[in-house]
Amino acid sequence: MLTFSIKLFNRGVYMNFTIQEKLLSVIPHIIAMLPIPLINIVLVYIYRIIVGTDSTLIENHTRNNINFQLSYHLYLIILFAIIAIVANFPFNLLGLFDSTPIVGLLGIGVGLIAFGFLLIQWFLYIALLIFAMIKALLGEYIKFPLTIRFLK
Secondary structure, three states: OOOOOOEEOOOOEEOOOOHHHHHHHHHHHHHHOOOOOOHHHHHHHHHHHHHOOOOHHHHHHHHHHHHHHHHHHHHHHHHHHHHHHHHOOOOOOOOOOOOOOHHHHHHHHHHHHHHHHHHHHHHHHHHHHHHHHHHHHHOOOOOOOOOOOOOO
């Protein structure tokens, strides 16, 4: 007979979660994929209140999902602020570039770099949510990288 257990946090603790707990812990990650920026955070929080925190697996996934989404949106706001500052920076302050089109090229370059960062950030967001869904279905706890812990 083949059996296996999942070791959590390398502490020697073995947890067996029910199928219902595993499926309920996937739902916050599905909600997070909605393309509505702040509504999905509110929906996951409402889901956390409705389902409750009786199961450590569901509690872990909802808490870390909310922290991940809040951190993601904070990083996105910071990225937009940096883009706005760089886009409005007076590159021609000293009049050095009066006859050259370098200012326009700098603007295009900054725009392309910013768009690249947005694509990378979106791809990582989706990839990490899919990874979290897989971990939830396996009954493992999740901790997202570069996440600020707003909910503890």
